[in-house]
Amino acid sequence: MNRLTAYLGLAAVAVVAVLVVNNLRDIGPGPTLATKPEVAVKGRPKIGGPFTLVNQDGKTVTDADYRGRYMLLYFGYTFCPDVCPTFLGIVGEALDILGDKAEPIVPIFVSVDPERDTPAHLKEYVVNFHPTMVGLTGSMEQVYEVARQYRVYFSKVMQQGADPDGYLMDHTSITYLMGPDGKFVSHFAHGTTAETMAKRLADLLPS
Numbered sequence: 001m002n003r004l005t006a007y008l009g010l011a012a013v014a015v016v017a018v019l020v021v022n023n024l025r026d027i028g029p030g031p032t033l034a035t036k037p038e039v040a041v042k043g044r045p046k047i048g049g050p051f052t053l054v055n056q057d058g059k060t061v062t063d064a065d066y067r068g069r070y071m072l073l074y075f076g077y078t079f080c081p082d083v084c085p086t087f088l089g090i091v092g093e094a095l096d097i098l099g100d101k102a103e104p105i106v107p108i109f110v111s112v113d114p115e116r117d118t119p120a121h122l123k124e125y126v127v128n129f130h131p132t133m134v135g136l137t138g139s140m141e142q143v144y145e146v147a148r149q150y151r152v153y154f155s156k157v158m159q160q161g162a163d164p165d166g167y168l169m170d171h172t173s174i175t176y177l178m179g180p181d182g183k184f185v186s187h188f189a190h191g192t193t194a195e196t197m198a199k200r201l202a203d204l205l206p207s
């Protein structure tokens, strides 16, 4: 019995050792280990993954529904006073500049505020920025999961003495371009102009 226990213990240690070695290999060597674990092997950041959300028509959708097209994803919330509408305006303008060339792109606005962003509310909102723009929301769990996959941070900011429903959301402002295979292609930082975005998108899309 004691020997069996010892064997099992050794086996467990071996499994842990293999897992640790595999993890280190995944992250890669060097000084980036502690600061940039998101930079993956082959130079492609580990951004994205499966999601299940609800679109502006109240229909359940998954990432697989957009396979074969380029997802241009932005995370935010419709009550955002400035950053979200500004950036979504830039996305819409960039798509207008591209014209027919934008056809393979699906612009997607993912809400990080599902409590207030109902599908109906999103439907009224996204149409202001581009006729093809999709609005996605879901349960709190679904939104947490997609944010985790895309490494998007968000947090509710309550204001002292203000209407409890009038809260703000602190959130990452970044746009991701995901390829027809659902994998990360590029990102656009906050402050990108519509012209720059259109040019980079044109360069990234197959001609």
Ligand code: NI
Pocket: 076, 077, 080, 081, 082, 083, 084, 085, 171
């Ligand atoms: Ni915002």
